[in-house]
Amino acid sequence: xxxxxxxxxxxxxxxxxxxxxxxxxxxxxxxxxxxxxxxxxxxxxxxxxxxxxxxxxxxxxxxxxxxxxxxxxxxxxxxxxxxxxxxxxxxxxxxxxxxxxxxxxxxxxxxxxxxxxxxxxxxxxxxxxxxxxxxxxxxxxxx
Numbered sequence: 001x002x003x004x005x006x007x008x009x010x011x012x013x014x015x016x017x018x019x020x021x022x023x024x025x026x027x028x029x030x031x032x033x034x035x036x037x038x039x040x041x042x043x044x045x046x047x048x049x050x051x052x053x054x055x056x057x058x059x060x061x062x063x064x065x066x067x068x069x070x071x072x073x074x075x076x077x078x079x080x081x082x083x084x085x086x087x088x089x090x091x092x093x094x095x096x097x098x099x100x101x102x103x104x105x106x107x108x109x110x111x112x113x114x115x116x117x118x119x120x121x122x123x124x125x126x127x128x129x130x131x132x133x134x135x136x137x138x139x140x141x142x143x
Contacts, residue, residue, distance in 0.1 A: 010042050011025075011038050011039055011042055013025060013026045013027050013028060013039070014026075014039060014042055016046065016054075017134075017138055020055075020132075020134045020138060021052065021053070021054040021055060022054060022055050022056070022057060022132065022134055022138065023043065023046065023054055023055070023056045023057070024056075024057045024058075024059065024138075024139065025039050025056070025057070025058045025059070026058075026059045026062055026141055027039070027058075027060065027062065027063050028062040028063065028064075029062075029063070029064055029065070030063070030064065030065045030066075030067055031060070031063045031065070031066050031067065031068060032067040032068065033067075033068065033072055036068065036072075036076065040076070043056075052088075053087065053088045053089075053090045054090065055090050055091040055092065055093070055132050056090065056091070056092040056093065057092075057093045057095070057128060057132060057139055058092070058093070058094045058095065059095045059125075059139065059141070060094060060095060060096050060097070060098065060101040060105075061095060061096070061097040061098075062141070063098070063101065066098075066100045066101065066104060068104060070107065073104050073107045073108060074107060074111065076108075077107060077108040077110075077111035077112055078111050080112060080117060081111055081112045081115045081117060084115060084116050084117050085115065085116070086116075087116050088116060089116045089117075089118055090116065090117060090118065091118045091120070091131065091132055092112075092117055092118065092119045092120075093120055093121075093122055093128040093131055093132055094108075094119070094120070094121045094122065095122050095123075095124075095125055095128055095139070096121055096122070096123060097123070102121060105119070105121045106121070109121065125139045125140065
């Protein structure tokens with residue numbers, strides 16, 4: 001994975017709502033290791049630059065196909081858990097509409113359990129918005 005730099009352009013599928021302290025990721029098409037690595041580099045950059053922690057919302061409803069292995073998801077979740085140890089708690093909500101997405105999120109949630117990363121899966125945006133403490137409109141895709 002490439003190292004984050006200040007000059008890096010954020011991925012098009014990432015939006016940051018400053019007032020809500022919320023990063024929104026809406027991957028589209030095929031979700032593979034390259035796509036996840038790209039958003040992780042952006043996330044690491046934002047975490048390093050942030051004055052305060054921020055929550056996350058991942059909308060997986062636009063993904064048409066998942067090309068991620070158990071080994072990869074396990075590795076990323078474990079890395080995130082270890083790298084976030086000792087930090088302030090954040091919430092990471094995943095909106096899922098596909099059984100394969102749910103399976104991958106369950107792996108991530110299991111490996112980050114009892115860590116500062118509070119991971120929850122939702123089948124309704126309204127429930128995710130309530131858990132994150134933001135208006136549901138902020139979680140809706142623009143366009």
